[in-house]
Amino acid sequence: MPAEHPYARRVLQAGPDLERMVASWRPGGATPPHDHAESLGLVRILAGHAIHRTWVVRGGELRETSRTEHGAGEILVVRPGVLHGLADAGGLVTLHHYTGPIDEMWVLDPDRPYTARLRGGAGAWLPADPRDVLWSIEAWVGRNEVRDPRTRG
Numbered sequence: 001m002p003a004e005h006p007y008a009r010r011v012l013q014a015g016p017d018l019e020r021m022v023a024s025w026r027p028g029g030a031t032p033p034h035d036h037a038e039s040l041g042l043v044r045i046l047a048g049h050a051i052h053r054t055w056v057v058r059g060g061e062l063r064e065t066s067r068t069e070h071g072a073g074e075i076l077v078v079r080p081g082v083l084h085g086l087a088d089a090g091g092l093v094t095l096h097h098y099t100g101p102i103d104e105m106w107v108l109d110p111d112r113p114y115t116a117r118l119r120g121g122a123g124a125w126l127p128a129d130p131r132d133v134l135w136s137i138e139a140w141v142g143r144n145e146v147r148d149p150r151t152r153g
């Protein structure tokens, strides 16, 4: 996997109603805050340990709202629109189910005010190539806080 990616992904199924993939995590790999659009996500920990975090954007600030540790056999539920991130805490392998298609998703830079809009098929990280970003703004934004600049009127 490229150096900047927190995990390698292997898609098992990519249908209109269900996507399934296995993520094998780099030691210490962590995703930045991101959402899964309108999709409901279920993440089963197959091996190792994970740190799961959630955030909200309020008043332009990115605030962590939870941080929990999980081990093999546990299932995490990621509700539509929630900003979350997973990190490897040792030997992490995860199985992800997403209901419904993810057309586009948000990924936030945790280190500076920046939000990128990516294609749903992208991995949950900020792409190294700016051509992989659909559009972006120099601020942290939450769900429904900005209008797509590609639309007019």
Ligand SMILES: [Fe+2]
Binding pocket: 034, 035, 036, 041, 078, 084, 085, 124
């Ligand atoms: Fe995710």
